[in-house]
Amino acid sequence: xxxxxxxxxxxxxxxxxxxxxxxxxxxxxxxxxxxxxxxxxxxxxxxxxxxxxxxxxxxxxxxxxxxxxxxxxxxxxxxxxxxxxxxxxxxxxxxxxxxxxxxxxxxxxxxxx
Amino acid sequence: xxxxxxxxxxxxxxxxxxxxxxxxxxxxxxxxxxxxxxxxxxxxxxxxxxxxxxxxxxxxxxxxxxxxxxxxxxxxxxxxxxxxxxxxxxxxxxxxxxxxxxxxxxxxxxxxx
Numbered sequence: 001x002x003x004x005x006x007x008x009x010x011x012x013x014x015x016x017x018x019x020x021x022x023x024x025x026x027x028x029x030x031x032x033x034x035x036x037x038x039x040x041x042x043x044x045x046x047x048x049x050x051x052x053x054x055x056x057x058x059x060x061x062x063x064x065x066x067x068x069x070x071x072x073x074x075x076x077x078x079x080x081x082x083x084x085x086x087x088x089x090x091x092x093x094x095x096x097x098x099x100x101x102x103x104x105x106x107x108x109x110x111x112x113x
Numbered sequence: 114x115x116x117x118x119x120x121x122x123x124x125x126x127x128x129x130x131x132x133x134x135x136x137x138x139x140x141x142x143x144x145x146x147x148x149x150x151x152x153x154x155x156x157x158x159x160x161x162x163x164x165x166x167x168x169x170x171x172x173x174x175x176x177x178x179x180x181x182x183x184x185x186x187x188x189x190x191x192x193x194x195x196x197x198x199x200x201x202x203x204x205x206x207x208x209x210x211x212x213x214x215x216x217x218x219x220x221x222x223x224x225x226x
Contacts, residue, residue: 031212032212034214034215036217041222042219042220043204043217043218043219043220044156044204044206044217045217046214046215046216046217049214089155089156091156093212097169099144099146099161099168099169099208099211099212099215100146100158100161100169100171100172101146101148101156101158101206101215102158103148103155103156103157104155105155106155
């Protein structure tokens with residue numbers, strides 16, 4: 001059974017700092033991995049999708065990497081801003097599971113002025 | 114192109130009543146997924162549907178819960194005889210094909226009194 005863990009559970013950083021969020025998964029037979037952000041009381045916004053054959057994806061100040069063999073992904077946020085404050089979730093689709101996402105526990109990020 | 118739409122956004126029901134949650138996928142998307150987020154818990158997969166077919170319902174409780182995605186109209190998640198433990202945020206996601214990036218709606222927050 002796939003289990004996805006995110007460390008740290010919460011993080012507070014001053015504005016402008018670069019930061020790394022970690023995601024680990026127990027079963028390396030994944031089809032893809034997706035990073036989301038969730039604002040309080042809101043839905044999920046898709047940030048990046050990495051296919052199992054890819055090593056990284058970039059979008060603006062965000063860069064996500066994937067090391068499938070070790071069961072790890074990182075989300076790098078450059079030059080953090082107060083608007084980045086949210087909960088960040090990673091989720092994986094296992095091969096042979098017809099697209100269902102297994103979510104991590106989330107990292108609650110606060111970027112202070 | 115409108116995103117995934119869910120209604121109602123908030124739903125209050127008394128124990129024993131029925132709850133109907135609706136999801137309209139993004140234009141051109143024929144794959145729909147339902148997830149549930151219980152208070153202080155992570156998101157859990159419930160059911161995956163393609164037009165007129167249930168592909169995977171492994172995460173949906175066997176009793177009281179049902180889902181459909183008819184040829185015409187939105188996908189419906191139906192909960193019969195609701196209990197307090199059904200109180201949660203229910204999210205719908207859609208994708209154009211199996212294995213593609215999933216885009217989430219704003220969710221329906223169900224409160225059972």
